[in-house]
Amino acid sequence: MIKSYYAIIDIGSNTMRLVIYSQEKSGRLHEVENVKAVARLRNYLNEEGVLNDEGITKLTATLKSFKNVTETYELDNFTVIATATIRQARNNEDIKQIVQKEIGWEMRILSEKEEAFYGYLSVVNSTSITEGITIDIGGGSTEVTYFKDRILKHYHSFPFGALTLKDFFHNNDSNEKNIMKLRGYLQEQFATLDWLQVKGVPLIGIGGSARNIAQIDQNRKAYPLAGLHQYQMDDSDIANITAFLASLDKVGLEKVEGLSKDRADTILPASCVFLSLYEAIEAEGFILSRKGLRDGVFYEYLSPNTKTNLYPNVLEDSIVELIYEYKLDIHQIQHIQYLTEKLLKGLLSKGIGSLTKEDWIHVERACYVYNLGEYIDAESSPQHTFYLLANRTIDGLMHIDRLKLALIASYKNKTVFKQFIGPFKHWFLKKERKKLELLGSLLKFTYCLDATKRQVINYFDMEIGSEVITLTIYCNKDYKPEQYQSEKQKKHLEKNIGKNIELIFLSSENE
Numbered sequence: 001m002i003k004s005y006y007a008i009i010d011i012g013s014n015t016m017r018l019v020i021y022s023q024e025k026s027g028r029l030h031e032v033e034n035v036k037a038v039a040r041l042r043n044y045l046n047e048e049g050v051l052n053d054e055g056i057t058k059l060t061a062t063l064k065s066f067k068n069v070t071e072t073y074e075l076d077n078f079t080v081i082a083t084a085t086i087r088q089a090r091n092n093e094d095i096k097q098i099v100q101k102e103i104g105w106e107m108r109i110l111s112e113k114e115e116a117f118y119g120y121l122s123v124v125n126s127t128s129i130t131e132g133i134t135i136d137i138g139g140g141s142t143e144v145t146y147f148k149d150r151i152l153k154h155y156h157s158f159p160f161g162a163l164t165l166k167d168f169f170h171n172n173d174s175n176e177k178n179i180m181k182l183r184g185y186l187q188e189q190f191a192t193l194d195w196l197q198v199k200g201v202p203l204i205g206i207g208g209s210a211r212n213i214a215q216i217d218q219n220r221k222a223y224p225l226a227g228l229h230q231y232q233m234d235d236s237d238i239a240n241i242t243a244f245l246a247s248l249d250k251v252g253l254e255k256v257e258g259l260s261k262d263r264a265d266t267i268l269p270a271s272c273v274f275l276s277l278y279e280a281i282e283a284e285g286f287i288l289s290r291k292g293l294r295d296g297v298f299y300e301y302l303s304p305n306t307k308t309n310l311y312p313n314v315l316e317d318s319i320v321e322l323i324y325e326y327k328l329d330i331h332q333i334q335h336i337q338y339l340t341e342k343l344l345k346g347l348l349s350k351g352i353g354s355l356t357k358e359d360w361i362h363v364e365r366a367c368y369v370y371n372l373g374e375y376i377d378a379e380s381s382p383q384h385t386f387y388l389l390a391n392r393t394i395d396g397l398m399h400i401d402r403l404k405l406a407l408i409a410s411y412k413n414k415t416v417f418k419q420f421i422g423p424f425k426h427w428f429l430k431k432e433r434k435k436l437e438l439l440g441s442l443l444k445f446t447y448c449l450d451a452t453k454r455q456v457i458n459y460f461d462m463e464i465g466s467e468v469i470t471l472t473i474y475c476n477k478d479y480k481p482e483q484y485q486s487e488k489q490k491k492h493l494e495k496n497i498g499k500n501i502e503l504i505f506l507s508s509e510n511e
Contacts, residue, residue: 013139411440
């Protein structure tokens with residue numbers, strides 16, 4: 001299959017980065033190269049606001065290095081963007097000409113609005129969050145946006161970033177005093193925007209500083225799931241990290257697990273920014289978005305809706321991506337969804353298993369990816385299914401929902417379920433664990449009703465008695481394999497609903 005490749009170079013105040021993406025059948029982008037250089041161009045802006053010769057040399061040398069990488073790909077689209085430092089440099093037009101002459105590339109300098117917009121766009125096209133405030137702390141500026149119903153309402157670029165805020169710590173005062181001064185300054189800055197008084201919405205962190213905060217938190221907690229995208233923290237988590245970082249000297253900071261060495265001197269002011277904004281908006285949580293400015297540029301370019309640049313359904317797109325990647329049979333999936341929904345609603349109508357309408361949401365998702373690990377190895381399919389779903393990014397799903405999906409879609413039996421849920425047992429109440437086991441056993445049973453993937457069953461009638469549930473199943477062709485598997489595996493569902501299940505298989509002409 002011929003792949004399409006897209007590349008972007010992001011010239012930031014602190015770092016420069018080249019990212020190359022491939023586009024898969026589903027239309028979503030996959031990162032295939034991510035090359036970073038710590039240039040700290042902000043340090044080369046002189047008092048007159050001019051990027052000096054040393055800074056320009058560093059810029060062009062890094063771009064030449066990136067060019068060697070890009071030349072190994074046939075690119076369908078390529079763009080070079082620059083943010084705060086180049087935007088604020090008084091000689092930015094001269095810099096553009098130098099880049100064009102020496103590298104042969106057109107450099108696009110983003111406005112404050114564009115920089116904020118692309119951050120917002122990356123969040124709404126890679127999560128299911130419909131209302132929130134985003135924050136992206138760069139080296140020389142900090143972009144914030146507010147969106148509601150997935151539509152951008154407000155944006156602002158503050159003229160401070162992780163590098164400039166370091167100045168609060170360049171004195172002989174204690175870190176405690178410096179943090180108090182910085183937090184006071186930040187509170188004054190945030191109070192200047194009326195729309196930052198929106199209360200009780202998620203605060204979504206974008207960029208390297210937010211990513212490092214999340215990594216530190218995961219390491220300190222020995223977090224058992226992989227992945228950063230849509231990882232959630234609260235204000236006490238950020239406050240604890242801030243206090244922890246403030247207690248360390250330079251050497252100690254460089255040894256912190258999860259913290260990039262090149263951010264050791266900027267992470268403390270950045271954590272103060274996150275905490276101060278969290279408190280200002282009384283956020284309902286701090287969520288890390290692994291997708292940011294660079295992704296937003298291509299979301300605009302590739303969006304099927306050129307008016308809003310929004311993908312209609314983020315999670316649906318992610319599920320489609322899994323279907324393509326693991327070569328799942330969409331016809332079988334739809335058939336299983338039909339059987340599972342009918343069975344679940346029948347149980348729900350009689351109050352069996354404390355099922356709710358919301359449970360169908362989780363089961364419907366799991367229908368798409370049940371036993372997806374079979375793609376790797378049929379014998380150990382449940383193990384592969386659980387690991388793949390629990391430890392990969394699924395845009396549109398928070399970590400807890402991703403785990404629920406993995407537990408339901410990998411269900412084999414009670415013993416294996418307990419093994420999978422073991423490290424996460426404290427995440428759920430006992431009744432929630434029982435519910436997940438029930439949903440998993442229900443889905444396993446309905447997949448047995450299509451054991452040969454031929455859609456043998458047309459429909460079934462369901463009669464629920466005090467002790468026995470009778471399913472009269474009407475089939476359009478030989479049903480012996482389905483009968484054997486469902487009779488063999490129904491015991492898991494029986495245990496979870498507390499009733500016996502009697503199966504009566506009939507050919508359709510015998511109705």
